[in-house]
Amino acid sequence: MSHRPHRVVVLALDGVYPFELSIPVRIFGTAADPDGTPLYEVVTCSLDGRPVPTSADFAVAVEHGAEAIDTADTLVLPPFVCAPTGPRDWLPDEVAAALGRVRPGARIVSICTASYVLASAGLLDGRRATTHWNDAEHFQRTFPSVVVDAGVLFVDDGEVLTAAGVASGVDLCLHLVRRDHGSAVANRVARLCVVPPWREGGQAQYIERPVPPASTATTSATRQWALGRLDRPISLAELAAHARTSVRTFSRRFREEVGLTPVQWLTRQRVEHARRLLETTDLPVDRVAAEAGFGTAASLRLHMSETLGVSPTAYRNTFRTAA
Structure with a gap:
């Protein structure tokens, strides 16, 4: 007895980012049974079935309007260019109406900042969710x-x-293939798409944490001085002595200026130095580990895992600069 493929509908809104728009069809469209039978049917729609301007210098032509959402087993919303003045700007009436067409029991997926649409519609209330790390604080304040x-x-x-920024849409779509059909199918899709079947860690390893520039602040x-000796133990008392103040006063001023305790800041700088190495x-x-002042590889692994969610070896495999 044959079963129809799981239907994935991708809703392209004006200003859609082309890369993210293509992720669902590339990942789900590659998934197949051992005999080559497609496991998913992927269709792309717009609100009115007309061509959609993208964030690039071209538009995309689609063959379906919002009525395609009526038949979706999974609805995917890629991110799009939006300059909102308030939460409601992410959910104009026609987009709200499109979301209202989703059948009970169907899955809804957002990639990157398309999470703002789901949150504006109330679909994320009380739920755990993510978005691009660069927008996370604003997203939390807004919702x-x-x-x-x-x-x-x-x-x-x-x-x-919900997927985080940009390429994490690949990770989420592979996760859904794995959830629906198991690791063997998902791993084959990953191999055919030449992407890792599972990325270790999370967004933390991609967030830039530049060292604060020197200033006239009292602890600068x-x-x-501390940055020049990260390979050596540095105690709070030594930091305070260098600043020619008491430990208590130094700790208070440091937190006021940097937003972290001296120990937290020092650990972060050691992790950053380790990342560069x-x-x-x-x-x-x-x-x-020794150069960064952690002493042992075990200590470095612990701190990188806590800070970045990834091991030193996995981080190097991902980010090592080619010679």
Whole structure:
């Protein structure tokens, strides 16, 4: 007895980002049974069936209007250019009407900042969700009823799923293939698409954390001094002594200026130094740990796991600069 393929409908809104728009058809469209039978049918629609302008210098022609959503087993919303002045700008009436066509039991997926659409529609209220790390704080302020997790690549909350920035849409679509049909099918899709079947860690490993520039702040000179000796133990008392103040006063001023305790800041700078060494050198992990002031590879692994959600080896495999 044959079964119809799971139907994935992708809703392209004006200003859609082309890369993210193509992710569902590439991932789901590659999934097949061992005999080659497609496991998904992917169709792309717009609100009115007309061509959709993208964020690039071209438009995309689609063959379906919003009525395609009526038959969706999974609806995917890729991100699009939007300059809102308020939450409602993410959900104009015609978009709200399109979401209202989703059948009970169908899955709804957002990629990157398309999570704003789902949140504006109330679909993320009380749920855990994610979005691009660069927008996470604004997203949380705008939608306080959503439990925002900015550190992960995607969140699976049953029938509502959210992916973080850009390529994490690939991770989420592969996750859905794995959830629907098992690891063997998902791994084959990943191989055919030449992407990893599962990425270790989360968004934390991609967030830029530049060292604060030197300033006239009272702890700035001490911070610069500490950055020059990350390979050595540095106690809070030594930091305060360099700043020529008491430990209590130094700790208070440091937190006021940096937003972290001295110990938190020092650990973060050690992790950042380790990241740079892993990206730009072939030093063994234990040597990287020593150079960054962690002492042992085990300590480095612990701190990188806590801070970035990924091991030193996995981080190097992802980010090592080609020679």
